[in-house]
Amino acid sequence: METGRTPKLVGTVWGLLILNTLGSTGAETVVPLPRSLIQMVTMGALAVAFSLALALNLRLRVRASAFLFLLTLLLVPSVISSADLESGFGALFRCARLGLFVGTLWLLSRWWDGSPTFVRHHIRMYFAVLCTVAAGALVSPGAAMPDLYGGRLVGALWPLTPPQIGQYAAVIIGLALLLVLSRQTDRRSAALVIVPSLLLLVLTHTRTATLGLLVGLTLAIGSLALTSAAARRFFSWAVLCAAVAAVAFASALHAWFLRGQSEENFSNLTGRAKVWDALLAAPRTVGEKVFGIGLGDKSFDGLPIDNSWLAVYHEQGLIGIALVATVFVVLGGVALLRPPSPARACAIFLISYCALASYTEAGLGDASPYLLHLAVAASLLASPAAATPRVTPEPPRRRVPRWARTPEVT
Template sequence: MTTSRMPRIVGTAWGLLILNTLGSAGAKTIVPLPRSLIQMVTMGALVAAFTLALAVNPRLRIRPSAFVFLLTLLLVVSVISSASLESGFGALFRCARLGLFVTTLWLLSRWWDGGLTFARHHIRMYFAVLGSVAAGLAVSPGAAMPELYGGRLVGALWPLTPPQIGQYAAVIIGLTVLLVLGRRTDRGSAALVVVPSLLLLALTHTRTATLGLLAGLVLAIGSLVLTSAAARRFFAWAVGCAAVAAVGFNAALQAWFLRGQSQENFTSLTGRAKVWNALLAAPRTTSEQWFGAGLGDKSFGGLPIDNSWLAVYHEQGLAGVALVAAVFIVLGGVALLRPPSLQRACAIFLISYCAIASYTEAGLGDASPYLLHLAVAASLLAAPAGAAPRSTSEAPSEAPSEAPSTPEAPARRIPRWAQRSEVS
């Protein structure tokens, strides 16, 4: 089956999926927004994304995808773990949301052909989100950098936390840099995206996003070094700049990285380690150990877990952890087996970023931006659909037809007078 030309409505559906995963909890906005209203908008965006995907793909044509198949199995595990209602009826609601999310990905998988289209949609939509953050900073700097968050940048128009803003900025910076190296966009357009995104990333003081960006770019550009002169030049330039920054701005970088925290607070990952130790030490039944306590709000004892693996273990058990690990193994294995290309490099960046961020951020076990990042990686690694074989009636006229299997007829003897006339 050939992959048809992607309609614009597919990009709209992808943007609605991104809107759904922005969340409803965060900083106080300039204009107070009731959480119920925000949840209505985000859930309405998911329903609209599913409706558009179904409208543009009414025949339910999908492409085989190990990534979405593993997410489907994760949904089954989530339903099993939530059926006991240990986490309340909200767990079943979250399962329904995850089911609609995965179904929409199945419908959109028809257009996963190894191209860069979904990566470009990803950049545009998250850049629009960052545009709202920058607008909030311009309108009310005090609300955008409140003391409650230690002066870090938050969403003043839409409730976004510093880690969210840092994540979105890091992802579009990395993808845009790779597009420039692959000569799929000009430097002027890339600068319009990268420069303001870098500024917003710096204002968030988000260490996870910064480390994920740097490590992801190193791995992605490293996969292009042997085949791209531009990648080699950029890699050498980046190493030189990093060396100069490490020597000349060591104190400033260290102060930015520590964010004014004490050594004890830094080593405990801002208190995360205490929550992790308590979660691992909590008694569990055999069912809870294998299937978890059901989908919740990614917290334990009223405190955020802030670790994807422990959050999945708590809510979906060891079965969920195994499925999430399988997602990374499958995507990473496919990326390593693909020949060097820009699409492969972008996928490596997204996979490595999500793997690094999973240590201090939750979201791999539920509908989240991290699953959308990995979905873009899956679309980049999908094999291009080959042309459908032509039928016999559509065979090109210039193709030679096979000779009949009958014995070859003897050549007709030409009379001598005809031979003489041909010579004359």
């Protein structure tokens, strides 16, 4: 496959995919935005992303990818379960959206070469999203921290929930920190991303994102410790600071972690466990167990499922769970077999973050930020494309007239 510089429009396509996965529900914004308008913008972004990707890759050159192959297979149970319209016409619409989403990733796979290109696109685009959150907090602090969400930070300009903001902040903090530890960016640029993102993460009071960030960084930096002195120094200082903070600010950390909830509510995962028990106890036919009931809004009886594995089981059945589990096995196995490198560390961070967040967040079975995180991990684990050697043409031979030729000596 030919190698070359990644076109700048690839970053635009990636930003449009991120815009498509922002969702259309959340907090009330300063300027009320009709849900139909938001859905028009997000779906239009996906259509434009696919069109741009196709224009950039008219010859349909793609990289072989087990990750994308498994996502393509995930469309099979999605379409089968949605075809009977038990979940309404919206299920088929979501299948079309997932197909267009995966198709765009296939077109972009041409530029998956193990470089941090898509990591940088990921950081830039999500940081731009967080800038809108910060702007909303400055414009209207009351709307950005409403009582409805317990004073947690939400999107006041675009309807974003605290878990969404926490997820975006945690992911780009981890990636930026790994880039600066591996000396692939300067400290000033990393600080401009990490410091404000960390402040927004704290204001969201999102426990899943915080734990995912800590666990993901621990595994990622651990994978660099044998080959990077900077990683070893950072890991040692981080452990020391964490121990001091745990002793000095134990009560404050405990209060932040509980978010004013009772111990019973905390142990019940803010009511999630009741929804999970009801979902598992609901009667299902053999077909519904195997293929699910069709792509929906990741809810059960009007309540959010907030668990990727149960959401996939509910909508895409046991086949969907097997395919999503295989995605993690394949990506994790490839990451473990690769030698230590910054790309491997970033991939380990993203894979471990998504695996931990899947317990309390849904999205692994449909077009979502989590699939984009895993797509970045897949791009980091891809082998560099082999450059096509250039063949230098031989200069044309000069034709010598017959009368000017040297006579042969016999």
